[in-house]
Amino acid sequence: MLISMRTEVISISLFYSLKKTLKKGQTRIFYDLDPEYSSVAVTCVGKKGASFDEVEGMDMGRDQVRAAVAKGVQQLQEIGETEVDVDPCGDPEAAAEGGHLGLFVYQELKAEKSRKAHVNLDCFTKYSSEKDKVLSQWSRGRVLADGQNFARHLMEMPANKLPPRNFVDLVNTRLTSTKRCSVTVRDREWIESQNMGSFLSVAKGSVEEPFLLEVDYRGDNPVNKNPLALVGKGITFDTGGISLKPPADMDKMRADMGGAACVAGTMLALGNLNIPLHVKAFIPLCENMVDGRSTKPGDVVTAMNGKTIQVDNTDAEGRLILADALLYAQTFNPDLLLDMATLTGAIDVALGAGATGVYTNSLKMWESLHKAGSITGDRVWRMPLFDHYTKQITKSDLADINNIGTGGRSGGSCTAAAFLREFVSNKQWMHLDIAGVMMNKAEIPYLNKGMAGRPTRTIIEFLQLQSQK
Template identity: 40%
Template sequence: MEFPVLTVNPAKVETACFVIPVFKDGDLLPVAAKLDDASERLIGQLIERGDFDAGLGNVQLVPFAPGLAGERLLLVGLGERAKCNEGNFRKALDATFNALAKLPIDEAVTAFNDVPVPDRGADWKARMTAEAALRAVYRFTEFKSEPAPAPRLAKVSQLVSEAGDAEASERGARVGQAVGDGVNYARTLGNLPGNVCTPSYLAAQAEELGRDSGGALSVEILDEEALEALGANTLLSVGRGSAEPSRLIVMRYQGAEDPDEAPHVLVGKGITFDTGGISLKPGAEMDEMKFDMCGAASVFGTVKSVLGLKPRINMVAIVASAENMPDGHATKPGDIIKTLKGLTVEILNTDAEGRLALCDALTYAERYQPASVVDIATLTGACIIALGHHASALFANDDDLALDLLDAGETAWDRAWHMPLWDDYQSQLDSNFADLANIGGRPAGSITAACYLSRFADTFPWAHLDIAGTAWTSGKEKGASGRPVGLLTQYLLDREAEVVATDDA
């Protein structure tokens, strides 16, 4: 999809549809006011007569626009001016593009740059517009014999009233396009069924990204023989009961001027299907366990975004991938496994498998002497009980890293909430027979899972994002969300900005 920025007279813009945001109160915004004048107060009359209610998210199509070069107008309600914030701005965008996606049009022009969002500039508004457009046109139809027609929308021009905002808007649109493409890529990987999206399939996706990167991304795949030689026994233990071989996938992006600059490492949980293993899950909604690799999907999506933006940093993306199945070779409750780090783990529940895959991947990350490590995982149902489906849970052994991730989440509007990682919780992982157990009981389940991972992240700044509540939606709108690609991409862009600021100083 294209996102050009326009600085021309709106009344002369030729378009299939002009999108006009409107507040419930106060004067029309600048672009709306100019179009209103050119159309003999068409917009004002619709509002005054009550034909359009500018409540938040309300939309109304005006199929003819006399006096204007545009063929149609789409009025979009912003609600009350005093309540306009990031969340409401995005709700208006989503309503807009869900409506546009249903129209028989190839392109549209929007005027959302006029909307005053406190503490947010033209670049942020352009980015959010591009992301919303790409979210709205996404369809997962790979397995439909007769899929519904895909949305035709392929170009969204963003009109800027102030010429001085054009450069920032272009920059924001570029980021929004890259993030939107990464989010949709992550959604597709998450939505694929477990019989297609296997560890080997993810490895092939990484190799394809590498081939298509023009040399910007190098890829290494560790198969089970290599993992055995390495000593990654806990990752291997997860996949012992499956016919699908496990994989450790490593993607390296070298964008910094100094090739030896410490990289930022992303580690994704890639359990392509999770039955729970011998600790078998209930059958109801087990189909959703294909989403248990959404941490890995978000890492892939972030890699795609990074390749689109080419930030001047070094990054390593590691995906620990396995399928958790029960058979005669499967790991059993009570088994003791030696990790890559050398610690022994008593497996008390084989359904707490994500941390077993991740702990070896975290140890593997040490070799890169990283500037930071962030792991992303659909790790615990307890996280959903704590935070619901709105915020990802954030744990960290470094307060500065935690604040950087929280700030990135606020900018991307892909928010996280900082959870405790106190030593008080570590004793719940005590084992009579091994160095630690893989679960710590029901109390504080998401915290003890993070405590487990922290044992393998003691040599670098590390954070853990538990996305069990945010990675997908259940019910009628079932599907992967693509989160937290926005947060992760913003985090990496912020690290680039720090490097640039340091170089300029």
């Protein structure tokens, strides 16, 4: 059982003793305090009354709860506890998020004896006067965490275990189980029929077949007539192509489908929450590999709308598959177009793991997304979509546009967004460059080291806000 510093279960003397010695995030484990529980983890939540911080741009109180609960359940997992009751700490939703996110670990390929214990979490409501309300909030937090953990699971899977076909099968199984999502799988023949030459130019260097996964979600009584469209970059492994990446850390490119994973996690949560919206998701899937058929630097390819692209760097491949996916998504006249992609190392240089970079042509949508990030603690930060960057990618010797532009390394995330903008006519578009938040080292205390699945919960919260307008 996990008990926070705010609980009434601990005796007064113990409370004051711990208050003098424990600092925020510190945990102590006690045994035989209660006949019902073999062990009790006591974690210091932090400063009482913490709330929204304008400088940090998020609700610090909620984030303190997430971090404290995560630390407590992790400590109990380490000593082999498998059934844990969690004090809701005054915020059942945040407590559920912290607990379930903190326990995630990808270990299915390890020997049984090397795996951490699987822990079942329940909400401790023995002394609650509003049990139903607390459990409802707890349930929502669990669904939000499960959506992010599904994205993390996909991102962690080795590329040989999750080529495009396996991604399609796994996501199809999980999403259709919610009974509110339908999945359509588009194969190479269909992709060719749509003249998606930009997408196919990336896929042709691999023996793995490309797919475009189309997901349709309809909640009960959706408030929007036209769908909201989500697009996720699905490069299941990225070698860089002919413009080969350095070998160091290339294994991390198994998560270059992070945008696709976060879209899948979002759709899973939508299906389980039954948010009253109509949402369509589009996930282009392929590998970026090297062989005699691979696109060569200087080649020119043609996108679905007839626009020609000079490919001067084959490692700038994510924008090529997104171009056709964005064009196809817009044939459904969506009220909103939102794409997510581990697109550039440049956004990691600019923002690190502190926030997802956002490019948008809609102030209204940006304000709503920013609010969602302040609630979830998984923050976003607006980046410039200036004509200054558009001019750099529309200068091309051989084609209409160039896939890396004339700016060199300067403003690389900005020029990538400017490239995508050339394929967007929707008046409410947001591009999220999530490369900087792809992994967690130690930045987020309630996420273990590894792939982060960010910003899945923020997108879910954003869609919830849209359903209330």
